[in-house]
Amino acid sequence: MTAEHREVRTAGPPFEGRPLTAGRTPAERAPEVFAPDVDSDAAGPHAPNLGAEIPGQRSGVDADEKRRAALVESLPVASEDTPLMAQLQEDARRRIELRGRQFPKPAHTRVITVANQKGGVGKTTTTVNLAAALAQSGLNVLVLDNDPQGNASTALGIPHHAGTPSIYEVLVEGAPLSEAVQESPDVPNLWCVPATIDLSGAEIELVSLVARETRLRNALDQYLAWRIEQGQQPIDYVFVDCPPSLGLLTVNAFVVAREVLIPIQCEYYALEGLSQLLKTIQLIQAHLNRELHVSTILLTMYDARTNLAQQVAAEVRTHFPESTLRTTVPRSVRISEAPSYGQTVMTYDAGSTGALAYLEAARELAERGAPSAGVSGTGAPDEASTIQQATAASTVELEAQ
Numbered sequence: 582m583t584a585e586h587r588e589v590r591t592a593g594p595p596f597e598g599r600p601l602t603a604g605r606t607p608a609e610r611a612p613e614v615f616a617p618d619v620d621s622d623a624a625g626p627h628a629p630n631l632g633a634e635i636p637g638q639r640s641g642v643d644a645d646e647k648r649r650a651a652l653v654e655s656l657p658v659a660s661e662d663t664p665l666m667a668q669l670q671e672d673a674r675r676r677i678e679l680r681g682r683q684f685p686k687p688a689h690t691r692v693i694t695v696a697n698q699k700g701g702v703g704k705t706t707t708t709v710n711l712a713a714a715l716a717q718s719g720l721n722v723l724v725l726d727n728d729p730q731g732n733a734s735t736a737l738g739i740p741h742h743a744g745t746p747s748i749y750e751v752l753v754e755g756a757p758l759s760e761a762v763q764e765s766p767d768v769p770n771l772w773c774v775p776a777t778i779d780l781s782g783a784e785i786e787l788v789s790l791v792a793r794e795t796r797l798r799n800a801l802d803q804y805l806a807w808r809i810e811q812g813q814q815p816i817d818y819v820f821v822d823c824p825p826s827l828g829l830l831t832v833n834a835f836v837v838a839r840e841v842l843i844p845i846q847c848e849y850y851a852l853e854g855l856s857q858l859l860k861t862i863q864l865i866q867a868h869l870n871r872e873l874h875v876s877t878i879l880l881t882m883y884d885a886r887t888n889l890a891q892q893v894a895a896e897v898r899t900h901f902p903e904s905t906l907r908t909t910v911p912r913s914v915r916i917s918e919a920p921s922y923g924q925t926v927m928t929y930d931a932g933s934t935g936a937l938a939y940l941e942a943a944r945e946l947a948e949r950g951a952p953s954a955g956v957s958g959t960g961a962p963d964e965a966s967t968i969q970q971a972t973a974a975s976t977v978e979l980e981a982q
Contacts, residue, residue: 684718684944685951690805692819693876694838698861699854700825702846703881704728706916708822709736710936711842713927714943716771720817723762725797726776727834729783733822734775737765738923741775749779751800752833753786758804767928772816780830787829794829794869797821798837827861835865840876842946845897847883847890847909852897875904876949879942883909908942911935 695708708724716722726733726741727748734741740763741747750756751774758774765771787793805816821834835841841862845851859875866873878901884890898905910916913935919926926936 682718682944684715684720684947686720686817687947687950688952690816690819691840691950692801692821692838693840693842694821694823694834695842695844696823696831696834696858697843697845697851697854698825698827698831698858699846699851702851703844703910704825705730705732705736705822706920707842707844707879707881707910707939708820709733709925710916710927710939711943711946712771712818712820713737713765713768713925714940715818715947716765716768717927718940718943718947719770720947721770721814722772722818722820723816724771724773725801725819725821725834725837726774727780727797727830728776728822728824729778729781729830730824731776731778731780732920734773735923736920736925737771737773738767739763739765739773739775741777743777743779745775745777747777747779748774748797749777749783752780752796752830753783753790755796755800757807758800759807762804767924784828784830787833794832794836797833801837827858831861832865832869835862835873836870838870839872840874842877842879843875844879844881845893846881847893849889849893852893875901877946878905880905880909882912884912906942906945908938908945910938910942913938 695704697704705728712722712724724733724737725748726739731741746756746761748761751758751761761774762772763775765773787796790796792799801819809815819838821838823831823834843855843858845855862873862875878897880894880897883894894909911934913926913933915930915933916926916935919929922929926933927939930936
């Protein structure tokens with residue numbers, strides 16, 4: 582452990598006794614002060630022996646876990662009176678625990694639709710950042726941009742001007758999905774099927790087509806089988822970004838998926854529309870896709886300083902205790918800035934609070950789908966039935982309020 586780390590631990594008030602470089606704030610110094618590289622020798626000669634083998638376990642993995650745990654324990658303790666210190670400590674903990682970690686692969690491809698008919702709750706932002714976080718952690722991820730606005734394509738740096746092979750050709754013209762897939766230039770193992778302006782007219786054109794609700798599912802199933810035939814690595818996660826509506830594009834997204842991830846903004850209006858979304862999901866379950874279930878709820882734009890955000894979070898966790906992730910995504914300027922550079926926040930500013938929040942949410946999502954967690958990648962019928970019953974009960978309660 583460096584002298585700087587020992588000084589922080591023995592200091593009294595926050596940041597006391599810690600020299601700051603001129604012109605740099607404590608927040609800018611946080612990555613250096615609180616999050617040393619877990620792969621470096623920063624622990625020094627006085628650190629505990631972290632490399633000892635434990636019988637029955639892989640020594641390398643065990644040593645890495647012990648090293649991370651020791652570094653987390655070395656962080657200064659923040660009190661409730663120092664919210665800035667508490668946030669810095671939380672960010673440091675996430676850096677130590679998540680940097681360089683490989684997330685577990687699911688037993689089967691997990692197809693997740695990110696949906697909420699209310700606009701502005703963070704659907705696209707959640708889609709691209711979870712996808713980037715999983716890809717950076719060693720998984721193969723495909724994003725289907727099913728929103729005519731094409732914002733997911735923009736954030737992933739994928740061209741989506743008029744004439745580009747896109748999801749429109751797949752849905753309306755029956756083109757193979759492989760002809761529209763593009764690889765992200767910034768994140769390896771991350772692919773995207775872009776959306777162009779043509780998709781805005783697809784709602785009307787799909788009405789007269791045969792099997793209009795299952796066209797996207799058929800195309801995805803054929804693409805996943807084609808990858809195996811070509812000797813390519815299988816896709817671990819498929820994320821489908823939806824428009825803020827409940828039309829045919831969203832219905833196709835629900836039919837193609839086995840799981841639904843609902844981002845909920847920590848404000849009252851987001852709660853108000855949740856019951857209608859759950860009704861739609863129940864209709865899809867009954868008539869088009871029995872495997873569909875709400876597997877994940879993510880609280881976004883969370884501001885712990887406000888009572889409203891805390892009340893909304895508590896309400897959601899009360900109705901959906903099993904589905905709601907522990908991680909909440911805070912309001913973050915870095916998250917908002919990233920798309921203007923054609924990037925996700927995971928590549929734009931990987932050390933920011935928003936990026937670390939999405940990285941931890943991705944870890945939760947991956948661990949829930951790991952084979953050891955007992956969750957099937959395609960949504961086991963028993964599990965789907967259980968969640969469906971809980972969803973129905975929650976819908977009744979929400980309507981009664």
